[in-house]
Amino acid sequence: MRIRLAYGESGLDIEVDPAVTTVVEPVHHEVAADQAAVLRAALRDPVAGPPLRERVRPGQTVAISACDGTRPQPRHLMIPAILAELDGVVRLDDIVILVATGTHRGNSDAELRRMFGGEVVDSVRIVNHDARDRRRLAWMGTFGAGVPVWLNREWTEADVRITTGFVEPHFFAGFSGGPKLVAPGLAALETVLVLHDASRIGDPRATWGVIHGNPVHDDVRAIAEATGVTFAFDVVLNRGQEVVAAFGGDLLPMHAAATALARRIAMREVGAPFDVVVTTNSGFPLDQNLYQAVKGMSAAYQVLKPGGVIVCAAECRDGFPDHGSYREVLASAASPRALLEAISARTETVPDQWQVQIQARIQAASRVVMHTSHLSDADLAAAHLEQTADISATVAEALAAAGPAARLCVLPEGPQTIPYLAGRAL
Numbered sequence: 001m002r003i004r005l006a007y008g009e010s011g012l013d014i015e016v017d018p019a020v021t022t023v024v025e026p027v028h029h030e031v032a033a034d035q036a037a038v039l040r041a042a043l044r045d046p047v048a049g050p051p052l053r054e055r056v057r058p059g060q061t062v063a064i065s066a067c068d069g070t071r072p073q074p075r076h077l078m079i080p081a082i083l084a085e086l087d088g089v090v091r092l093d094d095i096v097i098l099v100a101t102g103t104h105r106g107n108s109d110a111e112l113r114r115m116f117g118g119e120v121v122d123s124v125r126i127v128n129h130d131a132r133d134r135r136r137l138a139w140m141g142t143f144g145a146g147v148p149v150w151l152n153r154e155w156t157e158a159d160v161r162i163t164t165g166f167v168e169p170h171f172f173a174g175f176s177g178g179p180k181l182v183a184p185g186l187a188a189l190e191t192v193l194v195l196h197d198a199s200r201i202g203d204p205r206a207t208w209g210v211i212h213g214n215p216v217h218d219d220v221r222a223i224a225e226a227t228g229v230t231f232a233f234d235v236v237l238n239r240g241q242e243v244v245a246a247f248g249g250d251l252l253p254m255h256a257a258a259t260a261l262a263r264r265i266a267m268r269e270v271g272a273p274f275d276v277v278v279t280t281n282s283g284f285p286l287d288q289n290l291y292q293a294v295k296g297m298s299a300a301y302q303v304l305k306p307g308g309v310i311v312c313a314a315e316c317r318d319g320f321p322d323h324g325s326y327r328e329v330l331a332s333a334a335s336p337r338a339l340l341e342a343i344s345a346r347t348e349t350v351p352d353q354w355q356v357q358i359q360a361r362i363q364a365a366s367r368v369v370m371h372t373s374h375l376s377d378a379d380l381a382a383a384h385l386e387q388t389a390d391i392s393a394t395v396a397e398a399l400a401a402a403g404p405a406a407r408l409c410v411l412p413e414g415p416q417t418i419p420y421l422a423g424r425a426l
Contacts, residue, residue, distance in 0.1 A: 001015065001016055001017070001018035001021060002014070002015055003015075003016060003023060003410055003412055004412060005278070005280045005313050005391075005410075005412050006239075006280045006281075006282050006283035006287075006412060006413050006414060006416075007280055007283055007287065007313050007314070007315055008283060008284050008287065008315035008317070008373065009283065009284045011283065012313055012371075012391075014278065014391045014392045014395070014410075015392045016278075016392065016395060016408060016410065017396075017399070017408070020399065020406065020407050020408050021407075021408045021409075021410060022270065022274070022407065022408070022409050022410070023409075023410045023412065024268050024270065024409060024410070024411055024417050024419045025239070025268075025411075025412060025413055025417055026238070026239055026265050026266050026268075026413055026416050026417045027264065027265050027266075028238065028239070029238045029244040029265060030238070030244075031238060031240065031242035031243065031244065032242075032243050032244060032245070032246075035074075035077055035242070035243040036077065036081065038243060038245065038246045039077060039078060039081040039235070039243065039246045040081055040084070040085075041246070042233060042246035042247055042248035042249075043081060043082065043085050043233065043248050044085070045248075046231075046247075046248040046249025046250070046254065047247055047248065047249040047250070047253050047254045047257045048249040048250040048253035048254065049231075049249045049250040049253075051085075052082070052085050052086075052162070052231050052233075052248065053085050053086070053089060055160065055230055055231055056086060056089050056090060056160050056230075057089070057159075058089055058090065059090070059094075060090055060094070060159035060160050061090075061094045061095075061096075061157075061158045061159045061160070062086065062090055062094060062095045062096070062158060062159070062160040062161075062162065063095075063096050063097075063098055063154055063155045063158035063160070063161050063162070064079065064082060064095065064096070064097045064098065064162045064163075064164060065098050065100045065155065065161070065162065065163045065164060065165075065181040065182065065185055065186055066078075066079065066097055066098070066099060066100060066115075066116075066164050066165070066181075067099075067100060067164075067165055067166070067181070067185075068099050068100060068101045068102070068104050068106075068107060068128075069107045069111045069114075069115055069285055070104060070285055070286065070288065070289075070292055071165075071166065071176075071285070071286070072166070072237065072241040072282075072285060072286065073164070073165055073166045073235075074166070074235065074237070074241070074242075074243055075115050075116050075164070076115070076116055076117040076120070077243065078164050078233065078235065079097065079116055079120050079124075079164070080117070080119075080120065082162060082164070082233065083095070083120070083124070090160075092123055092124055095124050095125070096124070096125045096126075096127055096154055096158070097116070097120075097124055097125070097126045097127070098126075098127055098129055098152055098154060098155055098186060099112075099126065099127065099128045099129055100129055100165075100180075100181050100185025100186050101128055101129045101130070101131070101185070102129075102131065102184040102185050102187070102192060103131050103184070103189060103192055103324065104324075105321070105323045105324075106128030106129075106130065107128060109121070112126055127154060129152050129185070129186050131184075131187060131188050131189040131192060132188075132189050134150075134188070136152060136153050136154070137150040137151065137152065137153055137188045138150060138151055138152075138153040138156045138157070140156065140223075140226075140227050141226070143219070143222045143223050143226045143227075144218060144219030144220075144222035144223060145215065145218070145219055146194070147183075147191060147194045147195060147219050147222075147223065148190060148191060148194060149183065149187065149188075149191050149223055149226075149227070150187065150188035150190065150191055151182065151183065151186050151187055151188070151191075151227060152186040152187075155182075155186050156227065160230045160231075161228060161229050161230045161231075162229075162230060162231045162232070162233060163178065163179075163181035163182060163224075163229055163231075163232045163233065163234075163251070164181065164233045164234070165177035165178065165180065165181045165233075165234050165235075166234060166235045166236065166237055167234050167235070167236055167247075167255070167258040167259055167261075167262045168236075168237070168262055168266055168415070168416060169208045169209050169262065169263070169266050169267060169415065169418045170208065171207065171208055171294070171295050171298040171299070171358065171415065172196075172200075172201055172206040172207060172214075172216055172354070172358065173206070173214070173216045173217050173220060174206075174207070174208070174209060174210045174211040174214045174216070174217045174259075175209070175211060175217075175255075175258075175259045175262060175263075177234040177255060177258060177259075178221075178224070178232060178234060178251060178252075178254065178255030178258070178259075179217075179220045179221045179223070179224035179225075179229075179251060179252075179255065180220055181232075182220075182223060182224040182227065182229065183195065183220055183223040183224065184196070184220070187223075191223075193348070193353075195216060195219055195220065196216070196353070196354035197354075198343050198344060198346070198353070198357060199215075200215040200216050200219070201216070201354045201357050201358065202357065203215050203216075208267070208298070208299070208302065208418045208420070209263060209267055209418060209420070211259065221252070224251060225251070225252070229251045231248065231249065231250075232248065232249065232250065232251040232254045232255065233246070233247070233248045233254075234246070234247050234248075234254060234255065234258045235247070235258075236258055236261050236262050236265065238265075239413050239416060244261075244265070245258075245261055266416060266417055266418055267417075267418045267419075267420060268417055268418070268419050268420070269419075269420060269421075269422050270303050270409070270419050270420070270421060270422065271421075271422050272407075272421070272422075273303050273304055273305040273308070273421065274303055274304060274305060274308065274407045274408060274409040275305055275308050275309070275398070275399065275402040275403075275406040275407055275408070276308060276309045276310075276311065276395055276398045276399055276402065276406065276407075276408045276409070277300035277301075277303060277304050277308065277309075277310050277311070277408070277409045277410075277411065278300075278310075278311045278312075278313070278391065278395060278408070278409070278410045278411065279296040279297065279299055279300035279310060279311070279312050279313070279410075279411040279414050279415075280296050280312065280313045280314060280411065280412065280413065280414035281293040281295060281296035281312070281313075281314040281414045281415065282296070282413055282414040282415060282416045283315075283413075283414075284315065284317075286414070286415075287313075287314035287315050287316065287414075288315065288316065288317050288318040289316055289317075289318040289319055289320060289321040290314065290316050290319070290320050290321075290326075290370075290372075290375065290383065291320060291321060291324075291326050291355055292314075293312055293314035293316065293370075294355050294358055294359045294362075295414070295415040296312050296314060296411070296414040296415055297310055297312050297359065297362050297368060298358060298362065298415070299411055299414055299415040299417070299418050299419070300312065300409075300411060301362045301365075301366065302418065302419055302420055302421070303409055303419045303420070303421060304366055306365060306366075307365070307366060307367075308366050308367070308402075309366065309367045309368075309369065309398040309402075310362070310366055310367070310368045310369070311369045311370075311371065311388065311391055311394055311395060311398075312368065312369070312370050312371070313370075313371040313372075313391060314370065314371075314372055315372060315373050315374065316372040316373065316374045316375050317373070317374050318374075319374060319375060319379075320375075320379070320383075326355060326356065327382075327383070329353060329356045330356055330359070330382070330383040330384070331382045331383065335364075335384060336359075336360040336361075336362075336363035336364040336384050337360075337364045339356060339357075339360040339384075340357070340360045340361060340364060343356070343357050343360070359383075360384075363384055363385070367386070367398075368385055368386070369385070369386040369387070369388050369394055370385050370386065370387050370388070371387065371388050371389070371391050372387065375387070395408060
């Protein structure tokens with residue numbers, strides 16, 4: 001049986017035995033017949049509260065938070081829809097778009113043009129958030145379970161603050177979108193380090209599809225509520241990264257409605273764990289580095305037998321990446337188990353520790369084999385990972401080693417579909 005995996009921009013085919021294979025994919029939803037009309041309706045007929053245009057007055061300044069280039073948000077559709085609604089109320093000179101990078105690198109001009117479209121880039125000021133530049137951060141106070149909060153100063157000083165994003169299950173925050181476009185998206189490094197510390201990330205409730213009672217999302221939500229969002233605007237996408245539905249309005253009711261649909265589309269129950277799971281990181285732009293590919297590994301791990309094998313296909317055109325400390329932290333211990341012990345012994349969180357912590361937990365309990373186009377075998381070995389040039393052959397070998405009753409699960413869209421074992425509370 002041939003299966004097409006989401007990989008880079010072109011995809012990747014593998015051959016597997018249909019007799020032992022279960023394919024888990026998102027529920028298919030057709031793209032909205034008129035995406036622009038769906039977006040406009042969400043701004044004019046929100047889930048809760050008045051329409052966007054009624055929340056803005058002439059002369060006010062507006063800050064719009066948007067996802068960075070590692071996320072497939074349809075910014076080229078969402079931002080023009082907002083600008084059209086604000087036309088005649090506020091001047092373009094009084095609007096700033098803030099790229100909610102969190103601790104990621106900023107996006108280049110060429111990337112911004114692909115993300116937003118040339119017309120938006122040429123007419124509206126766009127600023128990459130920098131979590132490490134204290135001059136651009138404002139102290140807001142302590143919120144949630146003791147989180148010290150600094151946020152982007154242009155965001156906090158704007159009269160009107162609009163979040164834009166897309167909603168899908170998230171591997172430790174429960175779901176993306178909504179309040180995450182405030183923190184960690186526009187937060188200081190110090191804030192993110194607390195939000196993503198070992199105790200929060202290590203909590204079993206910090207996982208796919210869980211919001212309330214999830215210590216990460218509880219604090220993210222508390223920060224956004226306390227610091228204020230004027231209007232929130234999220235979409236749910238299909239496997240083609242096209243708009244299925246749009247939601248607008250007051251932050252929390254809007255996000256609740258969006259997550260309900262995302263859960264129905266993306267989360268699939270399975271009856272029993274598998275010996276081998278093939279996964280991806282949903283293709284470009286999500287699979288552009290190994291750091292992001294941990295999400296694909298985590299999706300697979302949800303339904304893997306102890307000691308099983310994960311095969312993850314991620315192009316990794318941006319490497320580890322080289323910015324940040326992710327590569328250094330991964331290579332700082334002799335094994336994944338030693339990494340977990342070192343993280344547990346630390347009194348302070350270091351940048352990228354959260355991703356390493358999740359990855360090390362997976363690798364300590366299973367064998368993880370990568371297929372990439374831009375990382376060498378030596379690169380991956382330093383991260384305690386293997387590489388395969390032939391996914392089909394590796395899968396066949398792993399199944400044979402597991403015995404005659406071995407079973408395979410394939411997640412062609414990676415974390416766009418989150419499998420979970422029957423009986424798990426969501």
